Amino acid sequence: MFYDQKRGRIKVEQLAINGAKPVRKSKLFYGHQYIDDADVQAVVEVLKSDYLTCGPKITELEQKLCEITGAKYAVVCSNGTAALHIACQAAGVGEQDEVITTPITFAASANCALYCGAKPVFADIDPNTYNISPKSVEEKIGERTKAVVAVDFTGQAVELEKLQNICKKNKLVLIEDGAHSIGTKYNGKAVGSIADMTTFSFHPVKTVTGGEGGAVLTNNEQYYKKLLLYRAHGITRDPELLERESHGSWYYEQIDLGMNYRMTDIQAALILSQLDKLSAFSKRRKEIVERYNQAFSEIPELFVQQEIPESDTTRHLYILRLKLETLTCSRREFFEAMAAEGICCNVHYIPVYYHPYYEKMGYQKGLCPQAEKLYEEIMSLPLYYAMKDEDVEDVIHAVKKVVEYYKKA
Secondary structure (H helix, E strand, O other), X not given: OXXXXXXXXXXXXXXXHHOOOOOOOOOEEOOOOOOOHHHHHHHHHHHOOOOOEOOHXXXXXXXXXXXXXXXXXXXXXXXXXXXXXXXXXXXXXXXXXXXXXXXXXXXXXXXXXXXXXXXXXXXXEOOOOOOXXXXXXXXXXXXXXXXXXXXXXXXXXXXXXXXXXXXXXXXXXXXXXXXXXXXXXXXXXXXXXXXXXXXXXXXXOOOOOOOOOEXXXXXXXXXXXXHHHHHEOOEEOOOOOOOOOOOOOOOOEEOOOOOEOOOEHHHHHHHHHHHOOHHHHHHHHHHHHHHHXXXXXXXXXXXXXXXXXXXXOOOOOEEEEEOHHHEOOOHXXXXXXXXXXXXXXXXXXXXXXXXXXXXXXXXXXXXXXXXXXXXXXXXXXXXXXXXXXXXXXXXXXXXXXXHHHHEOO
């Protein structure tokens, strides 16, 4: 928007999607990994070592995660989905059980129940924080409920104290899906040290990456021992777990049915190096979020995600929520207009039960009204460590430009 001196009135900037000049020429994507020379060197050292997998970097990473979070035990695995699966297995989730989770998440948060033969049950969200609503969780508990998978959506911690009380009262296992929230603290305690089990993901768009990778953290020794088994085929060399007399130092037994969810030492080395930068990553993400919040809170056509005071959040995603009733465009039109300006957004997430696979199992729209409304109004803006201040201002410029063009008179 600018002032036309000749005509003496305010003019609205024309959009790039209509042929005007875009905010930026180069594309700015919603997420991107940051890899420096130290990361590369860490990987090279492993490639030159004796162990590419099942080596010392695995233990080193598990110890590092415990140091960072304060958890007693950590078990790293191949990816965040694998982490959720073995967490459900360790929790004893099985046939005929139910697992409560949020629909505003990646499918893995619900699929992990299906992998165990259980049924996902979807609880609605808090319309202000976008996290799972403890009240809705309580309403969805039934005789077959075994666990709650509570997702720290965008990196903000769920209402852990309330959820812990609900789970304790109903003898349920609380699994915190922390795929977005490494670096976040709840009431001063790091995510990873609070719930019965907490899972992490190290996908490239997350705050810390190993290319792929996951982890489960717990303070419970029994869960820990089960996690180790389920990560590696159900096979053990632990003398305390062997069911028969050992044949010798080479001896091992399969005592349960697990998966091959091992992480390589290559991944572990990269994650270890990335973790050295976690505080810097967190600081920069908070700076960008603060600038976005400052800019967007002044625009009546937008709603800024609210945070609970207990959560000191390292944000993985920044959600732009449109008040569509104040605009003349749809979310899709806004999204495409942003792309034309050089700002490549994404949408997190399509409600899980909207997917055809879930529809075929009998799930229908209308289960979680708040989650469904949120989905229609949101998109994810660029947010990552390597963004420069100019990049952040370009995003803000583009949002303001598109809002001004489409806002109702």
